[in-house]
Amino acid sequence: MRLLTLDVRVDVPGFGVDAAFSVGTGITVLAGPSGSGKSLTLAAVAGTVRPTRGSIRFGDAVFVDVDRAIHRRSQDRELGVVYQHAALLDHRSPLDNVMLAVREGNVSARRLLARELLQRVGAGELADAKTRSLSGGERQRIALARAVAGNPRLLLLDEPFSSLDSASRTHLRELLKSFVAERHLTALVVTHDQADVDALADRVVVYEPGRTVSASE
Amino acid sequence: MNDWFPLWLSLRVSIIATVVAGVVGVALAYLLAKWRSRWASVVEAVFTLPIVLPPTVLGYYLLTLLGSRSAIGGVWQDVFGSPLVFTQAGAVVAATVSALPFVIRAARAAINNVDARVEESARVMGLSELRVAQVVTLPLAARGIGAGVALGFARALGDFGATVMVAGNIPGQTQTLPVAVYDAVQAGDDATARTGSLLLGAVAIVVLILVTQVFARRR
Numbered sequence: 001m002r003l004l005t006l007d008v009r010v011d012v013p014g015f016g017v018d019a020a021f022s023v024g025t026g027i028t029v030l031a032g033p034s035g036s037g038k039s040l041t042l043a044a045v046a047g048t049v050r051p052t053r054g055s056i057r058f059g060d061a062v063f064v065d066v067d068r069a070i071h072r073r074s075q076d077r078e079l080g081v082v083y084q085h086a087a088l089l090d091h092r093s094p095l096d097n098v099m100l101a102v103r104e105g106n107v108s109a110r111r112l113l114a115r116e117l118l119q120r121v122g123a124g125e126l127a128d129a130k131t132r133s134l135s136g137g138e139r140q141r142i143a144l145a146r147a148v149a150g151n152p153r154l155l156l157l158d159e160p161f162s163s164l165d166s167a168s169r170t171h172l173r174e175l176l177k178s179f180v181a182e183r184h185l186t187a188l189v190v191t192h193d194q195a196d197v198d199a200l201a202d203r204v205v206v207y208e209p210g211r212t213v214s215a216s217e
Numbered sequence: 218m219n220d221w222f223p224l225w226l227s228l229r230v231s232i233i234a235t236v237v238a239g240v241v242g243v244a245l246a247y248l249l250a251k252w253r254s255r256w257a258s259v260v261e262a263v264f265t266l267p268i269v270l271p272p273t274v275l276g277y278y279l280l281t282l283l284g285s286r287s288a289i290g291g292v293w294q295d296v297f298g299s300p301l302v303f304t305q306a307g308a309v310v311a312a313t314v315s316a317l318p319f320v321i322r323a324a325r326a327a328i329n330n331v332d333a334r335v336e337e338s339a340r341v342m343g344l345s346e347l348r349v350a351q352v353v354t355l356p357l358a359a360r361g362i363g364a365g366v367a368l369g370f371a372r373a374l375g376d377f378g379a380t381v382m383v384a385g386n387i388p389g390q391t392q393t394l395p396v397a398v399y400d401a402v403q404a405g406d407d408a409t410a411r412t413g414s415l416l417l418g419a420v421a422i423v424v425l426i427l428v429t430q431v432f433a434r435r436r
Contacts, residue, residue, distance in 0.1 A: 074340040
């Protein structure tokens with residue numbers, strides 16, 4: 001089993017977080033008050049901010065090792081991400097959005113896989129819709145399809161369901177759980193919603209402002 | 218006006234200059250926007266200079282830099298067998314340098330305005346920097362870039378001072394429409410001056426309206 005192991009400090013102007021935990025496959029929820037550094041931790045794993053000290057490893061892959069000046073590029077970390085406000089490309093169709101994330105195969109193979117994933121998340125009929133005009137729930141379903149399209153081993157989700165109605169939320173939770181189970185993924189989910197914790201968490205990493213305090217199954 | 222040469226030359230020079238300034242300007246703007254260094258603003262200031270310099274002074278710098286006795290001018294002459302200054306190529310250089318800052322400033326602002334999270338998520342999903350630029354950044358910045366290119370074209374079409382310094386005022390060879398208008402006024406040829414001015418005004422307005430509409434429709 002690949003372990004995701006963090007022992008880092010991440011600083012941004014006016015704030016810093018110390019995060020230390022080690023998690024395996026399944027869904028790990030990062031829980032704690034706003035501003036405790038959960039999203040910043042996720043950004044460090046994604047490679048969009050550089051930690052100031054420590055290391056992040058996923059299995060044999062070293063994402064970050066500050067002492068050895070290793071900072072693997074985001075592109076090379078083989079991740080899928082879903083943000084609170086799906087960062088979809090509004091100028092491309094939902095199908096294009098998913099296709100762009102598929103890393104292997106020729107155009108028709110990538111298109112086929114993207115269509116299958118859109119079907120899978122219940123957005124098959126939206127493949128050629130105007131991305132800009134989609135509802136929040138539709139966007140997040142497409143974002144989830146896109147996140148798994150590159151066949152990543154690690155999924156990062158930052159408040160993925162918080163702007164959705166409860167029916168969409170339930171649907172997306174089930175989708176996420178089924179992807180994680182089928183593909184043996186490691187998923188980190190940042191959430192403020194206790195219902196997300198109850199429904200999703202295989203384990204919980206608890207934050208207080210500026211640091212992780214415990215990890216529990 | 219019975220000689221259409223200045224109009225065709227002006228259009229040709231400004232179209233070539235706009236293409237060159239568009240490609241170079243967008244590439245530079247992209248690098249400047251992504252280059253997190255104090256030197257980025259110094260480099261941008263240097264390329265912006267043509268907006269604030271008097272065009273004749275800009276022309277003088279170019280003439281000094283590109284003249285036959287300069288290093289660049291010498292190399293040009295060795296390669297192409299004719300000097301760069303006082304030719305149509307010189308007019309293209311003058312127009313390009315005049316248009317470049319408009320493209321750079323508009324494109325850099327537009328590229329900076331692209332939501333960094335959208336670029337980040339494209340990177341995280343595995344797209345190379347070049348693909349991120351191609352699929353995310355430049356399409357999202359297209360309207361701003363288009364506005365800069367349109368302004369650059371208008372500037373290139375209307376340039377007088379730099380062109381007259383670098384390319385001279387040789388009727389039938391390097392005399393662009395703005396220079397021809399000046400010549401006509403000097404010679405008391407009101408009809409030619411009026412026609413040339415109206416043509417320049419009309420072409421500029423048509424181009425600006427077209428570009429504005431194309432980019433308004435995209436939204």
